[in-house]
Amino acid sequence: MEKTMDYILEVARCGGISKAAKNLYITPSALSKYVQQKEEELNVKLFARNGKKFSLTYAGERYVSMLEEMLEYKRRMESEMRHISHMHMGCLRLGFQMSLAEVVIVNIIKEFQQIYPNVRIISEEGSSVELMNLLRNNELDLVLSLEDSGEEEFCCETLTKDCIVLIAEKNSPLKSRAVKKDGFRHLWLDVQDYKDEKMVMYSEGQMFRKFAERNFTYYGFKPDVDIWVTTTKTALLSVANGIGITFTSELLVKQQHFEDKIEMFSYGKEQMEQNLSVIYNRNTMLSQEIRSFSEIAGKYF
Numbered sequence: 001m002e003k004t005m006d007y008i009l010e011v012a013r014c015g016g017i018s019k020a021a022k023n024l025y026i027t028p029s030a031l032s033k034y035v036q037q038k039e040e041e042l043n044v045k046l047f048a049r050n051g052k053k054f055s056l057t058y059a060g061e062r063y064v065s066m067l068e069e070m071l072e073y074k075r076r077m078e079s080e081m082r083h084i085s086h087m088h089m090g091c092l093r094l095g096f097q098m099s100l101a102e103v104v105i106v107n108i109i110k111e112f113q114q115i116y117p118n119v120r121i122i123s124e125e126g127s128s129v130e131l132m133n134l135l136r137n138n139e140l141d142l143v144l145s146l147e148d149s150g151e152e153e154f155c156c157e158t159l160t161k162d163c164i165v166l167i168a169e170k171n172s173p174l175k176s177r178a179v180k181k182d183g184f185r186h187l188w189l190d191v192q193d194y195k196d197e198k199m200v201m202y203s204e205g206q207m208f209r210k211f212a213e214r215n216f217t218y219y220g221f222k223p224d225v226d227i228w229v230t231t232t233k234t235a236l237l238s239v240a241n242g243i244g245i246t247f248t249s250e251l252l253v254k255q256q257h258f259e260d261k262i263e264m265f266s267y268g269k270e271q272m273e274q275n276l277s278v279i280y281n282r283n284t285m286l287s288q289e290i291r292s293f294s295e296i297a298g299k300y301f
Contacts, residue, residue: 005067007034008046012064016054091120092289095131096144099232099252103300104144111296116289127230129205135279142280142290144297146249147207156277157294160301163250164211164272165264166194169242172263184266185250191219191267198244199223203230211247211272218268232256251276251301276301 007024011031014020021028039046046060056064092112096104109121124131124140128147134140135154146162163185168174174194178187201223202209216223226244229235232252239246240261253259266272278294280286 004034004038005071007031008038009064009067009071011035011047011054012056012060016052018052090286091122092116092286092293093122093124093139093141094144094293095124095126095134095140095142097128097131097146097232098125099255100144101125103255104297107300108293108297112293115292119289127205128207132279135281138281141284141286142278142293144276144278146251146274146276153282154279155282156275156279158275158277159294159298160251160276162274162276163266164208164247164274165250165253166245166267167236167239167248167253167262167264168194168197168245169239170261170263172245174245174265175263178265181266184271186264186266189265189267191215191221194245194265194267195219195221196224198226200227200229200235200238200244200246201225202235202246203228206230207274208232208235208247208249215247215268236262249274 007020010020010024011017014023017028017032017035021031024031035047042059042063044059044063045057046063047054048057094104094109104123109123113119113121124134126134128143128145131140131143131145132147135143165186166189174189174197175187177193178189181188199212201212212223227238229238232248233256235246235248236253236256236258238244240258250264253262253264278290278297280290284290
């Protein structure tokens with residue numbers, strides 16, 4: 001059955017017997033005989049013949065469509081059976097931003113290993129840019145990140161929507177200039193109130209650097225940068241100690257336990273948001289483990 005399925009599909013793809021036979025490494029006469037036998041078996045014409053050209057009839061189109069569904073189902077079934085036979089004995093290569101380390105290690109991985117006690121976790125901490133590059137190169141199985149991927153090869157499962165904020169030291173004079181504004185989660189600051197402040201700037205490629213640069217470009221000003229950082233923790237410490245202001249995420253402020261050490265402000269024309277997502281390859285063999293990981297992670301964010 002499977003051989004004739006492949007034969008019919010190849011004739012449909014090539015639009016003729018000669019090229020299909022060459023691709024299948026059989027003679028044209030043998031392939032033509034297979035097609036005729038299948039048509040007689042089904043009691044319908046699958047192909048309309050016009051010289052050497054073969055085109056699908058309506059019955060042929062439906063038959064090919066169902067064959068493709070059957071083959072895809074077979075591939076999925078075999079893949080899942082292989083996976084089940086090896087599950088609980090493999091490894092999961094997990095990437096996450098350093099700022100999420102505490103909740104990932106203390107809560108998510110701990111609970112995940114209760115379900116999959118024999119699955120070894122290989123973790124990689126880094127920036128969202130670094131982690132996505134590792135995922136593209138198949139060096140990671142999934143990434144927990146605040147940066148979405150619009151690439152077709154990846155699936156993104158959103159865990160929560162996060163609020164992007166401008167932060168300053170506790171009791172900063174900026175607080176007296178901030179106002180309540182509809183549609184914003186925090187007190188709102190006008191660009192004129194913070195554009196002359198010292199800025200703590202993220203290094204090139206960091207996600208929050210992009211938010212900052214968008215803001216500078218939109219309002220047409222150049223920030224006064226006092227310190228460059230590569231991690232959210234360093235940025236938060238810098239702001240908490242009065243070195244400058246910066247852009248970050250409300251989620252990460254809370255994850256790093258800085259709510260009582262800094263002030264959070266909204267800014268811009270509308271509330272800035274970013275998804276926290278689990279990102280993985282669509283063709284992964286670890287779909288069951290990744291589903292479990294996403295469900296567990298969703299409890300903590």
